[in-house]
Amino acid sequence: MTEVACALIEHNGRVLVAQRGLHKSEGGLWEFPGGKLEPGESPEACIVREIAEELSLQISPYARLAPAIHVYPGKSIRLIPLLCRLHGGKLQLHEHAACQWLLPQELPALAWCPADVPIVEEYIRMRHNPQ
């Protein structure tokens, strides 16, 4: 099982979503940006590294949502979502085809990577029923 961390980066009530590069696996589908954990790496360390590499943003993860396990043809992933605060940087796309800042209620309209669907649902529930 491949462990993947993904970031739900919030800013001004919106969350950052990114479109996978067209020639990658799940190309053209939308995701929460992130990537695979390196051996011995925590999800928190992984997501800080990946978001700096892919988007030139500085973030700090502060909570985890429920991981989603998904079986793709030929591979299984465990996708670990992390709620993150944005600290700085100037957004640049080094790997993605596009990105946008969306309100929670705008998320369901996107063509998501299948593994993300339960995460989107949990996030919308959480933001509609804040603690």
Ligand SMILES: Nc1nc2c([nH]c(=O)n2[C@H]2C[C@H](O)[C@@H](COP(=O)(O)OP(=O)(O)OP(=O)(O)O)O2)c(=O)[nH]1
């Ligand atoms: N970063 C990220 N990856 C996701 C999400 N949802 C989802 O199914 N994935 C999948 C796509 C990839 O198979 C894997 C993450 O791989 P990656 O982005 O680090 O690297 P990659 O495209 O080079 O991986 P590969 O599948 O081509 O081997 O997890 C998501 O929300 N964020």
